[in-house]
Amino acid sequence: MVPxxxxxxxxxxxxxxxxxxxxxxxxxxxxxxxxxxxxxxxPRGEIIFNRGDPCDxxxxxxxxxxxxAFISAEGSEKVVEIVAPGYSFGEALMFMEKPYILMAQxxxxxxxxxxxxNVVFAEIERDPKFSRKMLAGLSRRLHGLISDVEAYSLQxxxxxxxGYLLRQDAHESGEFDRYVVTxxxxxxxxxxxxxxTPEHFSRILHDLIQAxxxxxxxxxxxxxxxxxxxxxxx
Amino acid sequence: MVPxxxxxxxxxxxxxxxxxxxxxxxxxxxxxxxxxxxxxxxPRGEIIFNRGDPCDxxxxxxxxxxxxAFISAEGSEKVVEIVAPGYSFGEALMFMEKPYILMAQxxxxxxxxxxxxNVVFAEIERDPKFSRKMLAGLSRRLHGLISDVEAYSLQxxxxxxxGYLLRQDAHESGEFDRYVVTxxxxxxxxxxxxxxTPEHFSRILHDLIQAxxxxxxxxxxxxxxxxxxxxxxx
DNA sequence: GGCGCTCCTTGATGCGCATCAAGGCTCGCG
DNA sequence: CGCGAGCCTTGATGCGCATCAAGGAGCGCC
Numbered sequence: 001m002v003p004x005x006x007x008x009x010x011x012x013x014x015x016x017x018x019x020x021x022x023x024x025x026x027x028x029x030x031x032x033x034x035x036x037x038x039x040x041x042x043p044r045g046e047i048i049f050n051r052g053d054p055c056d057x058x059x060x061x062x063x064x065x066x067x068x069a070f071i072s073a074e075g076s077e078k079v080v081e082i083v084a085p086g087y088s089f090g091e092a093l094m095f096m097e098k099p100y101i102l103m104a105q106x107x108x109x110x111x112x113x114x115x116x117x118n119v120v121f122a123e124i125e126r127d128p129k130f131s132r133k134m135l136a137g138l139s140r141r142l143h144g145l146i147s148d149v150e151a152y153s154l155q156x157x158x159x160x161x162x163g164y165l166l167r168q169d170a171h172e173s174g175e176f177d178r179y180v181v182t183x184x185x186x187x188x189x190x191x192x193x194x195x196x197t198p199e200h201f202s203r204i205l206h207d208l209i210q211a212x213x214x215x216x217x218x219x220x221x222x223x224x225x226x227x228x229x230x231x232x233x234x
Numbered sequence: 235m236v237p238x239x240x241x242x243x244x245x246x247x248x249x250x251x252x253x254x255x256x257x258x259x260x261x262x263x264x265x266x267x268x269x270x271x272x273x274x275x276x277p278r279g280e281i282i283f284n285r286g287d288p289c290d291x292x293x294x295x296x297x298x299x300x301x302x303a304f305i306s307a308e309g310s311e312k313v314v315e316i317v318a319p320g321y322s323f324g325e326a327l328m329f330m331e332k333p334y335i336l337m338a339q340x341x342x343x344x345x346x347x348x349x350x351x352n353v354v355f356a357e358i359e360r361d362p363k364f365s366r367k368m369l370a371g372l373s374r375r376l377h378g379l380i381s382d383v384e385a386y387s388l389q390x391x392x393x394x395x396x397g398y399l400l401r402q403d404a405h406e407s408g409e410f411d412r413y414v415v416t417x418x419x420x421x422x423x424x425x426x427x428x429x430x431t432p433e434h435f436s437r438i439l440h441d442l443i444q445a446x447x448x449x450x451x452x453x454x455x456x457x458x459x460x461x462x463x464x465x466x467x468x
Numbered sequence: 469g470g471c472g473c474t475c476c477t478t479g480a481t482g483c484g485c486a487t488c489a490a491g492g493c494t495c496g497c498g
Numbered sequence: 499c500g501c502g503a504g505c506c507t508t509g510a511t512g513c514g515c516a517t518c519a520a521g522g523a524g525c526g527c528c
Contacts, residue, residue: 124369128365139326139329139372146336
């Protein structure tokens, strides 16, 4: 749970400087931030924190991949988010006096930066622009979560899968006419993220293939007919 | 959508001063905030904003009650939150350049305060403590939403209802031994908030009554056996 | 008082999706 | 090459919950 190692300070600082959140900071401030951050190397499968662990900062993914999930009383697990390089997680809890309610686990060998609470709070004290960015970040997160709630409560499994595919498609290439989506991780985990069982996910893809809307090859999904796909409802 | 009237400025300012968010502000600052806020009177049933409307501030409920919901393509509706007096809504969107994704509707004749974006941003510029409170507020919201996602994805309808009843119970009286919960609004709306149909909600309550765990009389629900209720799983 | 309104309940039916249980497929490793 | 471990698919079955369709039950209003 606590950083095992922290190697090249300089590299970390360079990475921080490249993040939208820390852009435009004076070198001296950046240095203070860097002083409060630690690089953490996490092997695939390792738990970064568990529900109930205390929180004293937030994490950035430099490379690798992290999943956020909660685990039910009966042991089943629900993936809330799959965090890609360049993204952060765990900010929200920093501002509350509460322990984590989710667990975070590395899906691949990863390098994270852990920025401690203190330096964040200090920076808020000092720079309103930084506050604005923090607020914008949390807002974005909130927005995404509301969309998830919407998707869970009034879309079918198929609609969620379709929505996900189209979203990924749009992100990957600024344009809408690149038709290959690569799943970020195993189908089972993507399925959980979309709140369906692996079995059901498999069947949904099967149906989409039958309908000649997509083609699947491993984690590569080719979208054959985006227009019809958008209007497909099962 | 835009405030019809704004009457007693003084009263509004007094109310603002009583809110955690604005507590500890200097009178001069409070005045600036007050200058950017408008009182809005909304009759029961009126829509405060719709999905797609632009957002230029956030709202406080002085008295009355507001529901936040989204509406599916087919017209069905899902209640995300029931906002009680003293609480606010719509902050998150202020910090993003996006229109509302939810609609807000008054469930009772209500009085709201609308605090405009500008004064909030100005205050962030000026007072880091204010930023901290804003951040804490958003974090709390985020936390709640994650709990909702958890409840939707790995609890049954019955478990959600039970959880809701126990939560209300705890809130209403600082202690755990006051056993009457009053639903804040109609059963149908509470049901939607809990992501079940009114019919299903009714049946769940019926079962809980059968099991001698609760008694229901209109919107008054008496919890007969909190301990057993907590461990009831359908 | 009776009429219509809103809100809630109850019953019958069926769909969406989970669950359980076997297989395939692929890839690494002895 | 063969064997096992992950990962994914496919099939059979059934449960949770929505949906559709009628009633009550309280309540204001003519």
